[in-house]
Amino acid sequence: MSSAVQYLQRVHFIQRRTRPGDRRDRYELAHGTFYGSIASNATIYERMADFVTRIAQEGQADPAVHERATEMASFFRFLAKRMPQLIEEWEADARAAD
Secondary structure, eight states, X not given: OHHHHHHHHHTTSEEEEOOTTOOSOEEEEOTTHHHHHHHTTHHHHHHHHHHHHHHHHHTTTSHHXXXXXXXXXXXXXXXXXXXXXXXXXXXXXXXXXX
C-alpha cells in the first residue's frame, strides 16, 4: 500500500495532511489534478510518436512491424494534438453542468 500512496503523492493525485497530536497520516484527493496530468502528457505523446516512428523506420523489412509502428505513431501524434482541445471541451462541459 505504501508504494501506491507514494506514487499517488508523486503524481499529485493525493496530498498528505497532518493533524496536531495525531501520529497517523491522512490523505486527501487533490482537486483537478487528474485531467491536468493527462493534459500535460501531450509532450510525452509526441516523444512516444518519435520513438515509435524510429521503430517503424528500422522495421521496414517486416511489413507488419512497420505498419503497426506507423499506426501507433500516428495515434500518439493524434493524442498530442487533440488532448489540449479535449481538456478545454471537458472543462466547458463541467462548467455548464454546474
